[in-house]
Amino acid sequence: xxxxxxxxxxxxxxxxxxxxxxxxxxxxxxxxxxxxxxxxxxxxxxxxxxxxxxxxxxxxxxxxxxxxxxxxxxxxxxxxxxxxxxxxxxxxxxxxxxxxxxxxxxxxxxxxxxxxxxxxxxxxxxxxxxxxxxxxxxxxxxxxxxxxxxxxxxxxxxxxxxxxxxxxxxxxxxxxxxxxxxxxxxxxxxxxxxxxxxxxxxxxxxxxxxxxxxxxxxxxxxxxxxxxxxxxxxxxxxxxxxxxxxxxxxxxxxxxxxxxxxxxxxxxxxxxxxxxxxxxxxxxxxxxxxxxxxxxxxxxxxxxxxxxxxxxxxxxxxxxxx
Amino acid sequence: xxxxxxxxxxxxxxxxxxxxxxxxxxxxxxxxxxxxxxxxxxxxxxxxxxxxxxxxxxxxxxxxxxxxxxxxxxxxxxxxxxxxxxxxxxxxxxxxxxxxxxxxxxxxxxxxxxxxxxxxxxxxxxxxxxxxxxxxxxxxxxxxxxxxxxxxxxxxxxxxxxxxxxxxxxxxxxxxxxxxxxxxxxxxxxxxxxxxxxxxxxxxxxxxxxxxxxxxxxxxxxxxxxxxxxxxxxxxxxxxxxxxxxxxxxxxxxxxxxxxxxxxxxxxxxxxxxxxxxxxxxxxxxxxxxxxxxxxxxxxxxxxxxxxxxxxxxxxxxxxxx
Numbered sequence: 001x002x003x004x005x006x007x008x009x010x011x012x013x014x015x016x017x018x019x020x021x022x023x024x025x026x027x028x029x030x031x032x033x034x035x036x037x038x039x040x041x042x043x044x045x046x047x048x049x050x051x052x053x054x055x056x057x058x059x060x061x062x063x064x065x066x067x068x069x070x071x072x073x074x075x076x077x078x079x080x081x082x083x084x085x086x087x088x089x090x091x092x093x094x095x096x097x098x099x100x101x102x103x104x105x106x107x108x109x110x111x112x113x114x115x116x117x118x119x120x121x122x123x124x125x126x127x128x129x130x131x132x133x134x135x136x137x138x139x140x141x142x143x144x145x146x147x148x149x150x151x152x153x154x155x156x157x158x159x160x161x162x163x164x165x166x167x168x169x170x171x172x173x174x175x176x177x178x179x180x181x182x183x184x185x186x187x188x189x190x191x192x193x194x195x196x197x198x199x200x201x202x203x204x205x206x207x208x209x210x211x212x213x214x215x216x217x218x219x220x221x222x223x224x225x226x227x228x229x230x231x232x233x234x235x236x237x238x239x240x241x242x243x244x245x246x247x248x249x250x251x252x253x254x255x256x257x258x259x260x261x262x263x264x265x266x267x268x269x270x271x272x273x274x275x276x277x278x279x280x281x282x283x284x285x286x287x288x289x290x291x292x293x294x295x296x297x298x299x300x301x302x303x304x305x306x307x308x309x310x311x312x313x314x315x316x317x318x319x320x321x322x
Numbered sequence: 323x324x325x326x327x328x329x330x331x332x333x334x335x336x337x338x339x340x341x342x343x344x345x346x347x348x349x350x351x352x353x354x355x356x357x358x359x360x361x362x363x364x365x366x367x368x369x370x371x372x373x374x375x376x377x378x379x380x381x382x383x384x385x386x387x388x389x390x391x392x393x394x395x396x397x398x399x400x401x402x403x404x405x406x407x408x409x410x411x412x413x414x415x416x417x418x419x420x421x422x423x424x425x426x427x428x429x430x431x432x433x434x435x436x437x438x439x440x441x442x443x444x445x446x447x448x449x450x451x452x453x454x455x456x457x458x459x460x461x462x463x464x465x466x467x468x469x470x471x472x473x474x475x476x477x478x479x480x481x482x483x484x485x486x487x488x489x490x491x492x493x494x495x496x497x498x499x500x501x502x503x504x505x506x507x508x509x510x511x512x513x514x515x516x517x518x519x520x521x522x523x524x525x526x527x528x529x530x531x532x533x534x535x536x537x538x539x540x541x542x543x544x545x546x547x548x549x550x551x552x553x554x555x556x557x558x559x560x561x562x563x564x565x566x567x568x569x570x571x572x573x574x575x576x577x578x579x580x581x582x583x584x585x586x587x588x589x590x591x592x593x594x595x596x597x598x599x600x601x602x603x604x605x606x607x608x609x610x611x612x613x614x615x616x617x618x619x620x621x622x623x624x625x626x627x628x629x630x631x632x633x634x635x636x637x638x639x640x641x642x643x644x
Contacts, residue, residue, distance in 0.1 A: 110526040204432040205549075207567045227527075228550035231567070240641050242562040245529045245553070279644040319562050320642055322601040 025064040025089070026268045027161075028056045028261065029129055029154045030144025032069035032093065035297055036104035037253055039111070044251075047297030048079045049103065051144035051167065054254035057298055058261030058288040059142070060086035061306050063268040066135050068092040068154060070127040072100040082302060091132045096123040111249045131157040140268040143187070144257055145169045148179035155186055163267060163274075165189035166218075167260050173199050184217035189278075191260050193224040206231060210238075220278065222263075224256055230282055236275050241282040242320055244290035244312055251296045255289040258301065262288035262309075287312040347386040347411070348590045349483075350378045350583065351451055351476045352466025354391035354415065357619055358426035359575055361433070366573075369619030370401045371425065373466035373489065376576035379620055380583030380610040381464070382408035383628050385590040388457050390414040390476060392449040394422040404624060413454045418445040433571045453479040462590040465509070466579055467491045470501035477508055485589060485596075487511035488540075489582050495521050506539040511600075513582050515546040528553060532560075542600065544585075546578055552604055558597050563604040564642055566612035566634055573618045577611040580623060584610035584631075609634040 035049030052069045059065045066089040073095060083090055099122030107114045129150055139162035143151040151166055166187040172180050173196060184190055190213060194206050200216075203209040206223050210233040213221045221233045227246075232239040262285035263278070270277040287309050294300045357371030374391045381387045388411040395417060405412055421444030429436045451472055461484035465473040473488055488509040494502050495518060506512055512535060516528050522538075525531035528545050532555040535543045543555045549568075554561040584607035585600070592599040609631050616622040 205569065205571065208569045225550065228547065229562075238567060238641055239644070240551075240564040240567065241644070242564075245560060245562065247527065247530045249527065276644075283644050317644075319560055322561070322563070322598075322605050322639075 024140075024268050025066055025138050026059045026140045026142055026261075026264045027066045027068065027092075027131075027135055027138040027154075027158075028052050028059060028142045028144055028264075029068035029151065030055060030142075030146045030167075030257070031101055031124065032067070032071050032075075033101040033103050033124075034075075035253060036102070036117075037251055037296055038104070038106040038117070039251060040107070040109050042296070044296040046076075046102070047299070048076075048082060049254060049297050050101065051146060051254070051257040053079075053083075053298065054257035054292065054301075055142055055144040055167075055261030055264070056083070056088050057086050057301055058258040058285070058292070059265030059268075060088055061262065061288065061304075061309055062265030062284065063140075065089065065265070066092055066138060068129045068131065068135070070094040070096055070101075070123050070129075072096060072098045072123045075100045082298070086302070089135075092129070092135055094123075094127070094130070098123040100124075105253070107251070111252055114253075129154050129157075139163065140264055141165070142260055142264040143167065143183075144260060145172075148172055148176050148183045151183055152179065152186075155183075163188050165191060165260065165264055167191045167256065168196065170196055170199060181216060187218050189220040189222065190216070190218040191222045191224065191256075191263075193226070193256065197223050207238075222282065224259060226252070226255075229286065230259070232278055232282060234275055234278065239279045239282065241279070241286055242316060244287050244316060245319070246290055246293060249293050250300070252293050253297065255292050258292040259285035259289040261285070283313055283316055284309065287316065346462075346590050347388055347460050348381045348462045348464055348583075348586045349388045349390065349414075349453075349457055349460040349476075349480075350374050350381060350464045350466055350586075351390035351473065352377060352464075352468045352489075352579070353423055353446065354389070354393050354397075355423040355425055355446075356397075357575060358424070358439075359573055359618055360426070360428040360439070361573060362429070362431050364618070366618040368398075368424070369621070370398075370404060371576060371619050372423065373468060373576075373579040375401075375405075375620065376579035376614065376623075377464055377466040377489075377583030377586070378405070378410050379408050379623055380580040380607070380614070381587030381590075382410055383610065383626075383631055384584065384587030384606065385462075387411065387587070388414055388460060390451045390453065390457070392416040392418055392423075392445050392451075394418060394420045394445045396420075397422045404620070408624070414451070414457055416445075416449070416452070420445040422446075427575070429573070433574055436575075451476050451479075461485065462586055463487070464582055464586040465489065465505075466582060467494075470494055470498050470505045473505055474501065474508075477505075485510050487513060487582060487586055489513045489578065490518065492518055492521060503538060509540050511542040511544065512538070512540040513544045513546065513578075513585075515548070515578065519545050529560075544604065546581060548574070548577075551608065552581070554600055554604060556597055556600065561601045561604065563601070563608055564638060566609050566638060567641070568612055568615060571615050572622070574615050575619065577614050580614040581607035581611040583607070605635055605638055606631065609638065 030052030031050035033050035101124035352374030353372035355372035
């Protein structure tokens with residue numbers, strides 16, 4: 001970015017009214033959880049986790065974030081402080097009597113397969129997202145991985161958001177497919193991984209799966225391929241995004257949520273065409289996901305600054321130039 | 323490429339002596355075979371195959387090629403004509419009494435796994451590559467997949483080639499590892515796939531495998547990841563090359579050889595730094611490999627022209643820009 005362009009952007013922002021600035025936030029709904037994560041080399045009990053936590057922190061590097069979720073009265077204060085340090089608006093976070101959603105899982109040697117050991121839903125079992133009035137007009141909505149019925153319920157309360165992205169997981173394909181299919185008619189961008197794409201379309205080849213996914217509703221589809229990057233399919237064609245190459249994976253939990261969060265955070269503040277912004281957003285998302293993988297839970301992601309992200313983005317530019 | 327640069331390149335070539343022009347060829351050694359390939363949808367007996375055939379045809383789109391190999395007296399004349407149509411120099415191709423090397427294999431449903439049904443070595447069993455005098459001063463050498471002892475034997479006959487690349491396969495890691503390790507001290511570029519990299523270094527993570535592969539000798543290492551592209555590691559850092567996205571894979575046999583051939587073909591004619599040329603060469607290699615996968619054996623690759631390749635390269639530029 002040249003100095004001239006940077007200045008112009010600043011002026012543009014300054015000239016916006018308070019109402020317009022509120023529109024530039026990202027609303028994130030998803031799970032807010034405590035994760036106990038075992039890997040071949042370590043065990044980490046009750047870390048801050050959940051799709052919404054990862055996505056919200058990732059998005060917070062780029063734009064203001066409003067979090068929708070629920071935690072129990074056992075939820076550690078330090079994690080509320082962590083959200084606040086990232087300037088995440090917690091007006092939509094319910095604190096209910098009972099236990100916070102707790103997930104425990106174990107990764108295998110090569111970190112590619114994980115096994116759920118235990119899931120305690122706690123207060124999540126009766127969660128009904130209720131949006132404060134101030135949240136209903138947010139322009140960018142990320143429906144992070146959560147039951148499709150809850151994703152619907154959030155959308156029902158929103159006033160014509162400008163851009164809606166939805167993530168999911170295999171569980172919902174198995175137990176809530178009709179809800180998910182209905183949701184796909186209501187979103188601009190559907191983010192899923194390669195094995196979910198296969199499950200949903202019966203196509204082994206992700207490129208062949210793409211038109212079938214568009215037919216389900218979304219104008220934009222992103223298929224995540226972990227260490228192999230991600231592919232965007234849009235009306236203007238495809239974009240092949242690299243993953244940031246990592247020597248060592250400490251814990252991939254939340255990498256996909258971080259990717260989606262970073263992407264939407266960038267989208268909410270970027271100028272230019274949606275196509276260009278999605279491409280660049282995927283690069284930002286990849287980079288935040290790479291930091292996420294370098295520590296347990298959010299431990300690494302919460303230690304970085306925007307400058308660290310920008311450095312890796314420049315590295316990715318060099319790594320892919322030909 | 324601007325008009326000015328193109329003109330300069332032309333002048334540069336014109337000013338070279340005949341001896342220098344010969345140096346711009348690629349010498350390709352490897353297997354020359356008849357392949358019988360079964361996939362879930364079709365069966366194709368006795369197609370032209372072998373690592374050297376695929377690599378030589380791929381390289382021929384970019385530079386003159388000299389082929390080193392052996393076939394039996396049963397080798398169909400139409401395949402010799404095919405080589406000649408690609409202006410491949412056959413002075414180093416031995417035609418011996420006996421049968422041509424015949425491989426038959428079967429691909430599974432998702433085309434990712436293949437199973438060898440039968441291997442008849444034929445005249446290949448006693449093959450000893452002998453280089454005509456005119457071949458010994460070629461600057462660019464591609465030791466395509468073949469027994470490491472034969473790859474050594476070719477190098478032994480060469481006068482200080484400018485750039486040597488070697489490909490391999492899991493078989494040689496299993497039965498000829500000492501020969502292969504000795505070979506790696508003699509090559510500039512080692513090309514292998516991700517599972518071979520894992521087997522050789524015991525590293526699950528390809529990025530972590532790279533420094534271990536450099537320690538074995540080669541300055542440049544390329545790890546092929548099939549549909550996920552390829553990674554170059556060089557003294558100046560890494561390059562992440564995309565694969566050309568294909569909706570339908572007909573037959574991936576020879577895709578890796580085509581990649582290596584396209585890459586070396588480009589390298590032999592390109593001006594500029596080795597780093598830049600390798601990056602661009604990988605893109606050309608990926609594109610030729612994509613055509614290879616769209617037909618059985620060499621049937622699709624031999625139907626394309628340079629313009630088809632350039633079109634897909636431009637597409638890859640658009641697909642990766644951010």
